[in-house]
Amino acid sequence: MAESGAATASEGTPRRDFLNLVTASFAAVGVGAIAWPFINSMQPARDVLAMASTDVELAPIAEGQAVTVMWRGKPVFVRHRTAAEITAAREVPLSQLPDPQPDQARVQKDGWLIVVGICTHLGCVPLGQKPTDARGDYGGWFCPCHGSHYDTSGRIRKGPAPRNLEVPQYTFTSDTKIRIG
């Protein structure tokens, strides 16, 4: 079309170019408007989003114990830390950490550590929730897939994982209850 337009009077060329440009733009907008509902329909549906928070009762969890709860289809580790564990996490100089983050920035109340139980390497669930589990060299968690060691603040200390265990968004809804998400 553009070629036949160019063959006619030189004055006609910009007009034909303009028409082509407008047509192409209009088509692009139309294709986008049609594609968007298809793409957006693949995002989480409203019932999935409605189920996206989890309430956890903390009272039954004694010091030194840990529970695993499901949140958005993923395990979340809730650990009631002992004083020794807190101290161990806070004494480490940040310069020794692959992903430097102070323990205070990772907890809302000193005794309660809440992290997503998914290794930041390739997505396995680390061991360390049960008293019989291997907890790695730093007393936190140990990922059996590729040998990542996490400390009592859930920070990566040794192994291939690049980042600390993720801290999910949560709030204390009362002294003994949290809502994750």
Next chain:
Amino acid sequence: MASGLHDSDFKNPVVRWIDQRMPVFTMMQKEYGSFPTPRNFNYFWNFGALAMVNLMIMIATGIWLAMHYTPHTSMAFDSVERIMRDVNFGWLLRYVHANGASMFFIVVYIHIWRGMYYGSYKAPRELLWILGVVIFLLMMATAFMGYVLPWGQMSFWGATVITNLFSAFPVVGNWIVSLLWGGFSVDNPTLNRFFSLHYLLPFVIVGVVFLHVVALHITGSNNPLGIEPKSPKDTLPFHPYYTAKDSFGLVIYFIVFAVLVFFAPNYLGHPDNYIPADPLVTPPHIVPEWYFLPYYAILRAVPNKLGGVLLMFGSILVWFILPWLDRSPVRSMRFRPVARIAFLLWTVAFLVLLYCGGQPPEEPFVTISRVATAYYFAYFLVILPLLGRLERPLPLPESISRAVLGGGGQVPAGAAAKPMEKA
């Protein structure tokens, strides 16, 4: 030309590089660019392209709906409601898919009617026509199984009635029915296999559509005059003339489609299908979707079970032999004064059957259905074969260009009548 490479005419170096090794651009240019097309198409010739677009819309929306649908009797209905309420734009995908089925049948019915009126089924286009009938049968099977998937009352009882049709056949009937059901009634195995086949058949349709288009591009299109193009003056390149005309038709089609989807999305559906399927309660008045009503009327017009089933299937199977039932050498009904009236009456009979199929099986609808059914078959089996011998058609125009440009006079004044008559 380098050894083994296609001799490409394209200037763009990337296009040319590909085209030399795999001449798809040359093919598209030949089949959809410069493809010689009769210059006298009317808007009835839009409907093939519309059907193609509609098929793609159905496949796209269907694939996306399948991402959210659960083919299990205990979850299917709720998963469809979840699509309507919770999935982002799920309501749009489902309404486009459901009304898209209706639009597909509207478009294809007009496409078939066009073929019958202008004699597009006649030699040399018999195979093209037969492939079209195959596509239509596949469409019907696909639409029927798709309607079962929401697992509402009409889904369930429609599936029960239609699958039971096969029990009318002697000896093998019950074997076929249990083969369709995978059990002792329409149940979860039925739903599972219908979902599987409903996903498969559209791609089979794509394959047959491809053959339909291949056959079309060998014989070339028929046209409203029903005479073959004789010279280059009788044709136009497909692009831009018919790409533009099809695009205009497409805009009108989208407007109708949008009105249905956004303003009357359930107008063509049945409210009973928003009641979850209940194998213990049959709705008081079962009707299939509107596009099946004519055949449903034929089924109910016959007081014998096997007879009704045979006539119902026969009403479409007879289309396969239409090219050999109608022996008149004149294609277009424009030049067949008697057949034209007979065919328009057949159209009325078809619409009457469509209406009667939606009514309760009582008088006067039973008698009306019987008369319309009788005429439906008489047109194909008696009237057309007889008219092929007895009818005196009107004189055909000398050529398409003569008819279109000059109205049958001498060389049309002002028209491009330079010596172009090669063929």
